[in-house]
Amino acid sequence: ILNVEQSPQSLHVQEGDSTNFTCSFPSSNFYALHWYRWETAKSPEALFVMTLNGDEKKKGRISATLNTKEGYSYLYIKGSQPEDSATYLCAFSGFLNYGGSQGNLIFGKGTKLSVKP
Amino acid sequence: DAMVIQNPRYQVTQFGKPVTLSCSQTLNHNVMYWYQQKSSQAPKLLFHYYDKDFNNEADTPDNFQSRRPNTSFCFLDIRSPGLGDAAMYLCATSRPSRGKRETQYFGPGTRLLVL
Numbered sequence: 001i002l003n004v005e006q007s008p009q010s011l012h013v014q015e016g017d018s019t020n021f022t023c024s025f026p027s028s029n030f031y032a033l034h035w036y037r038w039e040t041a042k043s044p045e046a047l048f049v050m051t052l053n054g055d056e057k058k059k060g061r062i063s064a065t066l067n068t069k070e071g072y073s074y075l076y077i078k079g080s081q082p083e084d085s086a087t088y089l090c091a092f093s094g095f096l097n098y099g100g101s102q103g104n105l106i107f108g109k110g111t112k113l114s115v116k117p
Numbered sequence: 118d119a120m121v122i123q124n125p126r127y128q129v130t131q132f133g134k135p136v137t138l139s140c141s142q143t144l145n146h147n148v149m150y151w152y153q154q155k156s157s158q159a160p161k162l163l164f165h166y167y168d169k170d171f172n173n174e175a176d177t178p179d180n181f182q183s184r185r186p187n188t189s190f191c192f193l194d195i196r197s198p199g200l201g202d203a204a205m206y207l208c209a210t211s212r213p214s215r216g217k218r219e220t221q222y223f224g225p226g227t228r229l230l231v232l
Contacts, residue, residue: 044207
């Protein structure tokens with residue numbers, strides 16, 4: 001059974017704080033790791049797709065790193081703003097035919113971030 | 118803007134009464150997915166269509182069916198909803214490259230309540 005774990009489950013920070021959270025995933029047959037941001041009442045929005053060990057991606061104040069050998073990814077938010085409040089989901093995909101998943105996304109439960117003004 | 122649309126946003130149904138959730142897309146993507154997310158759980162894939170080919174996940178209950186009449190539309194039918202089927206239902210699309218899955222684009226979801 002493929003398992004994707006995210007921690008912490010929720011996080012409350014003050015505006016201006018920097019924060020980070022973790023996604024753990026199977027380290028074998030890795031193909032890609034996805035990060036999504038899901039604001040309340042909106043559609044989940046793709047942030048990053050990461051495929052290579054050591055990958056670092058950046059989008060504004062948000063960045064992510066990837067370690068496929070040990071099976072984890074970190075998402076960092078620098079200087080959190082209230083508009084960063086959302087649930088951050090990560091999702092793993094393996095090579096086609098791995099575990100019968102055919103390369104589909106397997107999601108974690110998410111980290112819910114609340115940023116207070 | 119190209120997008121994934123889900124209707125309705127909230128759906129209330131009665132125990133055992135069939136219900137249909139709708140998804141449409143203007144992205145012209147050839148893959149469409151349905152996910153179920155129960156409270157405090159991870160989104161879980163129910164099934165997906167690759168063009169007209171239907172792919173059911175092994176643990177998706179028979180109570181859940183899907184139809185894709187054309188590229189743009191996909192429906193989720195729940196034949197006899199139970200209380201345990203109350204959840205957020207997410208539709209997503211993608212255009213794979215080289216036979217592998219790429220970024221998925223999501224609709225805002227339909228929250229189903231079963232009374």
